[in-house]
Structures are given as structure tokens and as C-alpha cells.
Amino acid sequence: DTAVSQTPKYLVTQMGNDKSIKCEQNLGHDTMYWYKQDSKKFLKIMFSYNNKELIINETVPNRFSPKSPDKAHLNLHINSLELGDSAVYFCASSQDRPLGNEAFFGQGTRLTVV
């Protein structure tokens, strides 16, 4: 009964390939996020969605395309992978409330581009 699950956990691929990472949450939250964590551990927000609508796109290259088929899923598709895309990608979800609420993270996907 994992709250936020993302697959795969590890992904090794060659430059130029296209890959997808899937994320699902069973918490009934209305907001979902993708974060990129580089080798220096910085958690940089990439996208956020609220009820399937894009809220934030933080100057992410067009090669990254999120897709939210419903509010429980937020998948990340990456085209033409580059070496610099190697990082850990975290999906997260939260229930938006006027006074704020905890964000729950998935286990992370370690992407290695070779």
C-alpha cells in the first residue's frame, strides 16, 4: 500500500534514447510534482500539476514532457537523453490546503545516461 510509487527504480540508457518514468499516488492528493536531484543533492522542481492541469514548468528543456492522464498519475517522458540528464528523479504529491500540507515522495528513479 505504497503511497507514492514510481517506476522504474533504476534506469540506465544510452544518449539519444527516449525513456519514461511513471508515477502513481493512492492518497487522493490533487497536486503532483517532479523534482530532479543532482549529485549535489539539490532538489530542483521541474513540474507541478494540480488536478491534471500544469501549474509549474521551471525552465525545463522541451525534451521533458510530463503527462497526467488523471490526478493520481503523473508520468515523465524524456526525449533524446543527454549525459546531463543523469540524476535521481523524484515524484511527489500533496493535498493543497490553505495552511499547507505534507508532500509525500516516491522512492526516486536513478537515471544514468551513458
Added chain:
Amino acid sequence: GENVEQHPSTLSVQEGDSAVIKCTYSDSASNYFPWYKQELGKRPQLIIDIRSNVGEKKDQRIAVTLNKTAKHFSLHITETQPEDSAVYFCAALNAGRGSTLGRLYFGRGTQLTVWP
């Protein structure tokens, strides 16, 4: 958007000592300030949070203080233990609706090491 600065980037303490991590934020409308702990190879998890209607909150060995006038907040860990070693992230959010929806920005993290 919100700009969250976090210091120090690394912190080493002896077991039993206290550790303090400080964050500043730029948006005076921010009203929710969570702290996350990320152990090596694991996901970030919430350890404590504070809302703008209080100045301090404690949970056993951890406490968070908030100074809204100065726009800074701090995490205090007392009687540190080796299992407290992790990366700690602060965040600031204007949790109101509308244009601030979904804008959860983190500080750059603090690597805390507690030596036995």
C-alpha cells in the same frame, strides 16, 4: 517565485551536541515552512513543519523557530545521534490558492554528519 536560502551546506557535530540549520525566504506571503530529512539512498520525508501563525514548534529532540519579520526559520536538533546523519531540506510555501498553488521550493540542503 519563492527563493529559499539554506545554511550551512555541511555541518559536522559530535554525538550529543546540538545542530542548527538556518533558512531565509523571500516571499513575505509564505505561510508554511516544512523541513524534510533525506537519508542516504532514500526519499525525503517530512520531519516537522511550522505555519506562520506560530513562532516555535517542538517534537522531542527537534524544534523549529520562525521569525516572520526577518523572514527566516531554523531547525534545531538537540542531543544529536549518529542516526540523525542525513541531508536536511527546508522549504517555504505560500499555501494559499490561485497562482501560488503547487509552488513547493526547497533550500539547497544541509549535509549533517554526527560523529560517535
